[in-house]
Amino acid sequence: MMKPLNVSDYRDLARRRLPRGMFEYIDRGTEDEVLLRDVRAALDAVKLNQHVLNDVSQPDMAVTLFGKRLAVPLIVAPTAVAGLVWHDGEVQVARAARRAGIPFCVATQSMTAMEAIAERADGADLWFQLYVFEDRTLTGELLRRARALGIETLVLTADTPRSPKKEWNTRNGFGIPIKPTLVGVLDVLTHPRWLAGVLLRAMLTSGLPTYAHYPPEYRTSITREAVANNVKLARRLTWEDVAEIRRIWDGNLVVKGVLTRADAQAALAHGADGIVVSCHGARNADYAPATIDVLPLIADAVAGRMTVLADSGVRRGSDVVKYKAAGAEAVLLGRATLYGAAAAGEAGASDVLAILREEIDHCLAFSGQGRFADIPRELIWRAEQGR
Numbered sequence: 084m085m086k087p088l089n090v091s092d093y094r095d096l097a098r099r100r101l102p103r104g105m106f107e108y109i110d111r112g113t114e115d116e117v118l119l120r121d122v123r124a125a126l127d128a129v130k131l132n133q134h135v136l137n138d139v140s141q142p143d144m145a146v147t148l149f150g151k152r153l154a155v156p157l158i159v160a161p162t163a164v165a166g167l168v169w170h171d172g173e174v175q176v177a178r179a180a181r182r183a184g185i186p187f188c189v190a191t192q193s194m195t196a197m198e199a200i201a202e203r204a205d206g207a208d209l210w211f212q213l214y215v216f217e218d219r220t221l222t223g224e225l226l227r228r229a230r231a232l233g234i235e236t237l238v239l240t241a242d243t244p245r246s247p248k249k250e251w252n253t254r255n256g257f258g259i260p261i262k263p264t265l266v267g268v269l270d271v272l273t274h275p276r277w278l279a280g281v282l283l284r285a286m287l288t289s290g291l292p293t294y295a296h297y298p299p300e301y302r303t304s305i306t307r308e309a310v311a312n313n314v315k316l317a318r319r320l321t322w323e324d325v326a327e328i329r330r331i332w333d334g335n336l337v338v339k340g341v342l343t344r345a346d347a348q349a350a351l352a353h354g355a356d357g358i359v360v361s362c363h364g365a366r367n368a369d370y371a372p373a374t375i376d377v378l379p380l381i382a383d384a385v386a387g388r389m390t391v392l393a394d395s396g397v398r399r400g401s402d403v404v405k406y407k408a409a410g411a412e413a414v415l416l417g418r419a420t421l422y423g424a425a426a427a428g429e430a431g432a433s434d435v436l437a438i439l440r441e442e443i444d445h446c447l448a449f450s451g452q453g454r455f456a457d458i459p460r461e462l463i464w465r466a467e468q469g470r
């Protein structure tokens with residue numbers, strides 16, 4: 084294959100390399116995938132005004148979030164399986180983020196513990212994503228570990244009260260912890276590069292990949308059943324939990340998965356410093372609205388009083404510019420960097436970030452914008468404005 088030129092090329096490479104069950108786990112949506120289609124269609128429907136003859140010789144892409152400078156307005160989103168797409172995937176992607184000058188958000192369900200990522204991607208700006216467990220003492224422990232490492236930004240995922248209905252995952256036998264099913268075994272055997280490069284390598288070094296932040300008892304198959312309930316994601320998670328986390332977490336607190344103005348205001352009222360306006364990459368509720376459609380109203384309600392971030396569906400640099408024009412200060416990338424890492428580890432994730440950087444530069448230039456941070460809402464074209 085020719086050198087990949089865009090995120091979609093990396094997606095094709097990822098599809099070939101990964102076992103089908105895993106690729107679909109990453110790539111697909113949920114239920115009937117209505118939202119997956121909507122997210123793309125809604126981003127494509129946004130048009131940007133073309134302003135000419137401004138000085139765009141060197142657009143400035145940097146943004147400042149929570150007092151820290153990001154070289155580009157991107158953050159690597161928390162994703163549960165980064166560690167399975169490539170040997171040592173989380174460390175590889177964290178290094179790519181470091182090289183790009185952007186934060187990497189470690190997931191609660193990471194295959195590599197936050198301490199190991201911090202050590203092996205030394206100097207990376209790490210955030211930590213929290214899924215609250217049924218057993219709240221385990222959650223408190225994770226927060227203490229994150230703080231001890233000097234992690235400053237906590238992303239509380241608020242939009243996953245149930246495990247979403249991903250029917251093909253059930254059919255194709257993919258799940259974590261990895262369990263040997265007939266379909267799953269055949270799938271893996273027909274992807275020898277992944278089998279040798281990821282699974283066997285992991286088994287030879289650290290054992291069968293599993294959730295590294297879960298208590299050790301959970302990670303051994305003998306005792307797993309006994310502790311499984313403690314590490315189920317909390318079925319009852321409310322604003323009281325946000326208030327409680329706010330009390331114990333003295334860093335930046337970001338609530339992820341906000342899609343209404345009322346919830347954004349509630350996050351502010353409960354002491355959050357930021358929100359991620361997100362439809363979870365169309366992976367949770369198939370009947371939710373696309374992020375870009377709700378973002379302007381939400382940003383109008385809280386911008387200036389808290390940091391507004393957004394995600395879902397970013398495949399081009401212009402998608403990032405559209406999210407900014409709709410009210411987000413920076414954007415999280417989920418699948419894009421995973422495709423890159425699945426194709427070529429750190430180098431692939433780095434290349435995806437470089438491609439997006441170049442596309443953002445182009446988009447800023449074509450729309451006559453010298454500074455990403457100054458992009459106004461009016462950059463979005465509206466027919467009635469007659470521009």
Ligand SMILES: Cc1cc2nc3c(=O)[nH]c(=O)nc-3n(C[C@H](O)[C@H](O)[C@H](O)COP(=O)(O)O)c2cc1C
Pocket residue numbers: 108109110160161162163164190191192212240339361362363364365366394395396397415416417418419
């Ligand atoms: C494979 C995969 C695993 C994910 N795991 C998590 C997770 O553990 N916690 C979380 O808050 N979001 C998780 N997400 C959602 C991402 O953080 C992000 O919201 C979403 O992927 C953005 O959409 P995009 O993939 O189109 O960029 C996951 C996404 C993917 C693709």
